[in-house]
Amino acid sequence: MPHPRAPSQATRRVASRCVPVLASLLLLGCRASDGLPNVMYLGMEVNPDEKIDANLRTDTRQRLGQLEDGYRQLHPNTRFQVSLYPEKQLAWVIQHRNRAGLGPDLLLLNGDTAVRLLKAGVIAPYPQTGVDLNQFGPQVLNRLRTPSGDLAGLPFLVQTQLACFNRRRLPAAPATLEQLLDTSAKGYPVGLTMEAYNLFWTVGSLGAVDAIDTAAAGRQPSGAQQQAIERWLTWLQNANSQQRVTFYASQSSAEAEFQAGRLDWFPCRSASIPRLRKALGDGLGVAPLPRGEGGDPSPINKLRVLALGTNTSHSSRERALAFSRFSVNPLSQRSLTLDSQVVLPANRFVGVPVSSSAVLSAMVTSAQQGHQTNTLAELMHSNDPRMAEIQTLLTTLVFGEMQPTTAGQSLVAILRNRP
């Protein structure tokens, strides 16, 4: 039998150099928290209107860092490993990681995404024992349940849609749709986005929420409801004919224009406030979205939830559950809201001091107005195939290629065609 070859001198030399380097790296890792840490892998969904860049990475880690610090006081030696994923890639990536047994322990997702992933078996149902679900509104919890009654995740926080304006040019935000068009007529550039999800707030202001809900549920809207839809579509078409009103293809391009000072008013997401504040400083004004003759606006606010991964170890699962319970306790929720000023607590028993901050006040108003869209949010999630069709229809309408009456009928047909 041939003798096994002894390692060559070169191999030994490489090994002798690598071992100290690896040992140093390990020691560096251990030094982070005095001993081998318990790592909790946290996957986070990034909304399409956000871009993964250094700013988002820093903001996210900073915001979570405060929560992590609090958790470490109870469970020292825990290290959080956060991975940000764009919404479009999230399901595929988590599925891929799960298949390898390397899925995250905990995920921070939008509510509708969580439900979709739970139905697809990508995440595990959240156990409904051991946590006080009474802290959350029943309607909120219903949005997170699958038809089988499983809970997709624990409500964590709410990101709202608001109106952002440049205080240096516009002294006050328009409170109604009429004032909004007047403002643009006076020479202040106004931006709107073509994304149906971000444009839906105008439905409430023009009184067409019920009509849309009826159609999305698969029923034919009444004559009055059909007229409300047409009124909404007519307003959109008229708005685009205004010289100073611009419709942008995406939320991010409208935001970039606002940051560059070429827009004085646009509907923004609360999550983007830190970025906007960096660009505009004290010049950034935040207000609720304008109401209209049909009533209050109907923003689609994003409920962020904490969901559980499928292939974590027993101890990791325990840590994930402990952290999620810690995150929704009133103290954590309150400090998260007050420190960040960009999210609202999901815990309904946490009071938000609206008098102390105009931003918090606007967010609370938006959250209340957003209740109008709860039914629609249950009927249509952001990845619903109907959304793409509605998007195309609205673009055709806004650019004058279709009459509001025809567009209204097509919209109802699209909404009624449930996948």
Place this chain on the structure above:
Amino acid sequence: MRELLLEVLGWLGYLERPTVLLQLGVAIGLMVLRLFAARRNWLPRLRTQRYTPLALVVLAASCLLLALLGLPYGLSGQLGVLWLGWYGLNQLQPLLQRCLGAKTAQQLDSRLLRPGYLLLAALLLITTVDSISDLAVAPLGSVLGVPIDAGRLFNAALITYLVLVGSGPPAAGVAWLMQRALATSDGSRKALELMLRYAVVGLGLVAVGVHLGLNTTALIAVAGGLSVGLGFGIKEVFSNFISGLWLLFEGSVRPGEVLMVDGDPCEVRKLGLRATLLWRDRDNAELLIPNQTFFTEAATTYTASDRMRRSQVSIGAAYHHNPAEVITLLEATALEVARVLPQPAPKALLLNYGDSAINYCLRFWIANPMDNVGICSEVNQAIWRAFRDSSIEIPFPQHVEYSMQWPPERHHTNEFT
């Protein structure tokens, strides 16, 4: 940097999961097992080359079993696919050698295919444990006041590597097309290829700087500082680089040119950044001569305006032969040698009257200066045969010796009979 390191070290936490350990154990265990089995020839009936496919089949079966048991199998499967790809690269090597030649295939394999594959494998594995787009924005520090993140640095390194390694074939292709279009010489083509390559590398490095967002003012300041360093420290290197560029533009030293170095004709093989590689036919030696040498010292070239060389051989004929006949014979003989050019016509000359012979030289033109020694030999042989056939004597040097008498009064001169 610390943030990125901690994130990478954080991946070790996955080892806490039994399913991950199981998958790693299966895949790595099979790799180690295959290594030992091949070394110790555990399966004598199986050829060594078959061990890897066998191990891959076993790994695939293990993945299938894990899947049937409802356990994660993606990691071991991914390692198996990467192993299969590596095995495929090894199998591709002989095919590449047949198609491209051994040297090109080896360069393509070691410089592009294997590094590219390893990079792809690393990215795939990172995607499985973390978010690439998130890791890419991890801050590493700042250079000249510009924040650098992992993604930018990775892109910059990748672009630099690709530009350095991958600019050769496209530059060669464009140079070939230009040669076809302009009907230039091979030397010009090679010079153009080098210049294109330098231009691409230069532009690539500038693009990397721009991609990193480096401040041009800061870069100029650094360049100013470097110029002092260049003046004292690496001036020789820099001087050789600049000399190389100048020689390329000037066209005096290009690949394919023939230069005289220490009395030997040498062919320029490659004009590098620092030195020129020449090939000496006499002993098949390759000479590395700093570019600066050609820039500062006189050099003899046979290929500046054309590749013809005028060569010459010397011969002596006895005094009693008519020089006109000898000259005619020499010129006719030269024309009989195949590699001697008929035009310009060979020319024989009577040089001088020597001690024992009249000295002639025969001058003739050849097409390739590198063939000079061989053609001279052929011409000399032809002259020997021609002289023999025409009974022309090549005399030996003659010396007359006599003994001196002492005292000188007794000395008598030699008497001729």
